[in-house]
Amino acid sequence: MKGNVIVGQSGGPTAVINSSLAGVYKTALACGAGKVYGMRYGIEGLLAEKYVDLSEYLKSDLDVEILKHTPASYLGTCRYKLPASEGNEELYEKIFTILNKLEIEVLLYIGGNDSMDTIKQLSDYAAAHGKSQRFMGVPKTIDNDLPITDHTPGFGSAAKYIASSVKEVICDGRGFANTPMVTIIEIMGRNAGWLTGAAALAKGEDCEGVDLIYLPEVAFDTKEFVNEVKEIMKKKSTVFVAISEGIRTADGTYISELGGGSDYVDAFGHKQLAGSATYLSNLIGSEVGCKTRAIEFSTLQRCASHMASLTDINEAFMAGAAAMKAADEGETGKMPVIERVSDHPYRTSTSVYDIHKIANVEKMVPREWINEKGNGVTEDFVNYALPLIQGEFHGIMVNGLPRHLRLDDGR
Amino acid sequence: MKGNVIVGQSGGPTAVINSSLAGVYKTALACGAGKVYGMRYGIEGLLAEKYVDLSEYLKSDLDVEILKHTPASYLGTCRYKLPASEGNEELYEKIFTILNKLEIEVLLYIGGNDSMDTIKQLSDYAAAHGKSQRFMGVPKTIDNDLPITDHTPGFGSAAKYIASSVKEVICDGRGFANTPMVTIIEIMGRNAGWLTGAAALAKGEDCEGVDLIYLPEVAFDTKEFVNEVKEIMKKKSTVFVAISEGIRTADGTYISELGGGSDYVDAFGHKQLAGSATYLSNLIGSEVGCKTRAIEFSTLQRCASHMASLTDINEAFMAGAAAMKAADEGETGKMPVIERVSDHPYRTSTSVYDIHKIANVEKMVPREWINEKGNGVTEDFVNYALPLIQGEFHGIMVNGLPRHLRLDDGR
Numbered sequence: 016m017k018g019n020v021i022v023g024q025s026g027g028p029t030a031v032i033n034s035s036l037a038g039v040y041k042t043a044l045a046c047g048a049g050k051v052y053g054m055r056y057g058i059e060g061l062l063a064e065k066y067v068d069l070s071e072y073l074k075s076d077l078d079v080e081i082l083k084h085t086p087a088s089y090l091g092t093c094r095y096k097l098p099a100s101e102g103n104e105e106l107y108e109k110i111f112t113i114l115n116k117l118e119i120e121v122l123l124y125i126g127g128n129d130s131m132d133t134i135k136q137l138s139d140y141a142a143a144h145g146k147s148q149r150f151m152g153v154p155k156t157i158d159n160d161l162p163i164t165d166h167t168p169g170f171g172s173a174a175k176y177i178a179s180s181v182k183e184v185i186c187d188g189r190g191f192a193n194t195p196m197v198t199i200i201e202i203m204g205r206n207a208g209w210l211t212g213a214a215a216l217a218k219g220e221d222c223e224g225v226d227l228i229y230l231p232e233v234a235f236d237t238k239e240f241v242n243e244v245k246e247i248m249k250k251k252s253t254v255f256v257a258i259s260e261g262i263r264t265a266d267g268t269y270i271s272e273l274g275g276g277s278d279y280v281d282a283f284g285h286k287q288l289a290g291s292a293t294y295l296s297n298l299i300g301s302e303v304g305c306k307t308r309a310i311e312f313s314t315l316q317r318c319a320s321h322m323a324s325l326t327d328i329n330e331a332f333m334a335g336a337a338a339m340k341a342a343d344e345g346e347t348g349k350m351p352v353i354e355r356v357s358d359h360p361y362r363t364s365t366s367v368y369d370i371h372k373i374a375n376v377e378k379m380v381p382r383e384w385i386n387e388k389g390n391g392v393t394e395d396f397v398n399y400a401l402p403l404i405q406g407e408f409h410g411i412m413v414n415g416l417p418r419h420l421r422l423d424d425g426r
Numbered sequence: 427m428k429g430n431v432i433v434g435q436s437g438g439p440t441a442v443i444n445s446s447l448a449g450v451y452k453t454a455l456a457c458g459a460g461k462v463y464g465m466r467y468g469i470e471g472l473l474a475e476k477y478v479d480l481s482e483y484l485k486s487d488l489d490v491e492i493l494k495h496t497p498a499s500y501l502g503t504c505r506y507k508l509p510a511s512e513g514n515e516e517l518y519e520k521i522f523t524i525l526n527k528l529e530i531e532v533l534l535y536i537g538g539n540d541s542m543d544t545i546k547q548l549s550d551y552a553a554a555h556g557k558s559q560r561f562m563g564v565p566k567t568i569d570n571d572l573p574i575t576d577h578t579p580g581f582g583s584a585a586k587y588i589a590s591s592v593k594e595v596i597c598d599g600r601g602f603a604n605t606p607m608v609t610i611i612e613i614m615g616r617n618a619g620w621l622t623g624a625a626a627l628a629k630g631e632d633c634e635g636v637d638l639i640y641l642p643e644v645a646f647d648t649k650e651f652v653n654e655v656k657e658i659m660k661k662k663s664t665v666f667v668a669i670s671e672g673i674r675t676a677d678g679t680y681i682s683e684l685g686g687g688s689d690y691v692d693a694f695g696h697k698q699l700a701g702s703a704t705y706l707s708n709l710i711g712s713e714v715g716c717k718t719r720a721i722e723f724s725t726l727q728r729c730a731s732h733m734a735s736l737t738d739i740n741e742a743f744m745a746g747a748a749a750m751k752a753a754d755e756g757e758t759g760k761m762p763v764i765e766r767v768s769d770h771p772y773r774t775s776t777s778v779y780d781i782h783k784i785a786n787v788e789k790m791v792p793r794e795w796i797n798e799k800g801n802g803v804t805e806d807f808v809n810y811a812l813p814l815i816q817g818e819f820h821g822i823m824v825n826g827l828p829r830h831l832r833l834d835d836g837r
């Protein structure tokens with residue numbers, strides 16, 4: 016290729032989203048791209064003509080290496096939903112005017128479900144209006160809810176953080192086993208329970224694991240929940256429960272709403288959830304009368320690069336590289352998916368897939384990977400997820416803390 | 427020595443409390459102790475004659491090494507306050523009967539303020555009643571509030587976890603800098619602000635750091651807080667605030683109480699705090715009208731051994747070893763303190779100190795290490811804390827997760 020490339024990051028970040036950015040950057044240079052631009056704050060920033068020439072910031076291989084283990088969106092992100100092109104031609108033409116001005120040949124967007132919709136809209140508009148630019152998605156989401164791909168870069172690292180933190184919380188609670196206590200851990204994942212299921216990975220030779228796991232895929236029954244906790248307490252004094260932030264009752268009411276959660280709704284119409292663990296721990300406190308503890312892993316799940324999975328870092332890089340390579344070869348309106356070639360040993364490859372089959376489709380945990388009672392995951396789930404948390408990346412520590420790369424550092 | 431040793435763990439755990447246990451164990455064997463017993467669940471467990479012969483569990487140097495990086499109380503802990511001996515002679519005699527039965531020569535107790543009181547009571551009772559046993563405390567608390575010692579084992583690792591997590595949260599928030607947002611991070615520390623101050627360590631070449639830090643040592647003014655946030659928002663869109671769980675207004679009202687926190691009070695009369703960050707983020711939401719986020723680091727601060735400081739692991743071991751060695755040399759009613767021999771390079775040593783000067787005394791952050799406005803810490807604080815978070819310990823990873831040692835694993 017001879018033209019320029021522009022890459023953006025969108026939606027909630029992950030611990031390895033910048034590894035995909037590094038994959039795009041290195042591969043774009045290898046493909047002979049002129050300039051590689053980075054959108055500041057995704058499409059929203061691009062519309063305000065906020066972008067940087069990445070070569071001014073990534074000046075050495077060391078910079079690129081540090082970028083790979085810098086958490087969250089190095090370029091800045093947005094939660095901007097590109098409206099359908101019909102009736103919004105002015106907006107679309109504005110984007111293409113900016114792309115033309117920058118002599119962009121390829122636009123890549125690193126993101127999840129909503130971001131893939133942006134790639135779909137832009138590539139469809141380009142095809143319909145004879146625009147020359149090509150558009151590629153790069154999969155990214157801790158939620159692991161993109162279809163077709165075996166899994167999504169970002170999930171493995173979040174799962175590793177969750178499993179190791181759950182293990183530590185169980186260690187902590189086990190030390191207090193002299194006093195009955197129920198610990199409820201709230202994990203991210205609005206509709207898909209992949210991350211909550213990852214709590215099951217804590218179980219092993221040295222850890223008894225969590226006792227109950229509730230995913231949003233199965234309706235949550237608070238009465239049954241209290242009974243299940245009571246049953247377990249007959250056998251052991253400390254009970255550990257992992258719940259998804261998105262669990263809801265059969266009629267669709269979020270548990271967090273029972274506790275009076277926030278009414279804030281984001282640009283995509285998603286309700287901001289918080290407080291299910293607090294609500295349920297108060298419930299157990301009053302129904303069982305024991306000590307309880309509510310823990311929210313919160314934002315750290317998506318930015319704890321210090322516990323990133325090496326497998327995930329490498330696959331995130333691979334996904335960025337594959338998207339760029341496919342675009343260089345003339346593809347557009349597609350996204351690389353990860354294919355699991357083998358389980359033993361774990362091996363993956365990538366191929367590119369039509370974005371129309373991916374955008375706006377959410378992949379849930381299959382019902383058969385959730386146990387019959389709906390309070391745990393099966394061995395199949397564990398076998399699926401375990402390879403994704405393997406390996407560690409010991410980054411550069413400076414003054415006792417992991418070193419990150421920062422774009423807005425005035426350089 | 428020829429007799430036996432018994433060691434217990436008490437109070438809230440730390441990431442390195444078991445490194446002190448390893449230090450006691452290895453040194454006791456080196457001093458020629460017969461058996462080394464471990465109390466299950468501290469003094470409370472001992473009173474129920476719950477104890478183990480540690481040699482049955484720590485069978486190899488590998489076991490001891492894994493123990494050193496196992497978080498939380500390997501032996502189990504308690505929050506049991508030993509009452510004053512006057513009027514409770516029966517209870518005390520029961521303890522000594524058990525100690526005699528086990529042919530205990532030395533009892534060591536790894537803990538914080540309240541646990542040191544237990545050592546004081548027992549050694550005083552032994553002296554007054556002609557008992558032969560010797561009693562030593564081993565300092566341990568993430569709160570860093572023990573007097574005389576330069577710092578307390580456990581603090582450095584919690585500070586390292588907090589600083590690195592704060593750095594990651596700032597990375598995450600920086601990615602959203604296109605939208606004004608205030609993030610409030612709630613950190614442990616009821617009365618002493620050492621851990622909250624550790625949030626300042628996140629600042630460096632690659633991180634702008636938190637904007638405001640509020641310690642419990644200074645009265646908190648909610649109006650002033652809102653104004654300070656508004657002032658900062660004139661210059662930057664994303665504001666990061668670190669608060670102690672124990673911040674309170676001038677009249678002593680905890681901020682968490684303003685938000686309707688829990689009324690639960692533990693055995694030592696400490697109120698269970700939660701929700702200050704949530705209260706303040708709601709306040710900012712309504713007063714400033716921007717997006718807010720409340721993050722509680724919660725239990726992970728005291729059990730995140732995967733981010734333990736190597737300096738802390740080694741000093742915790744040293745503290746356990748020093749206590750055992752002093753007891754072997756005939757000392758009783760004392761605790762080893764860490765003395766900072768040099769800042770550049772950082773060097774420490776230990777000496778033992780009279781427990782009467784330590785028990786029930788809380789060491790606060792000196793006012794001169796907090797800035798004049800009471801919304802940050804000074805360079806002196808940073809210079810004090812920074813050496814304590816240095817170094818990493820890359821433990822054994824099994825199936826992608828840190829391996830721990832578990833006592834109740836049926837072996």
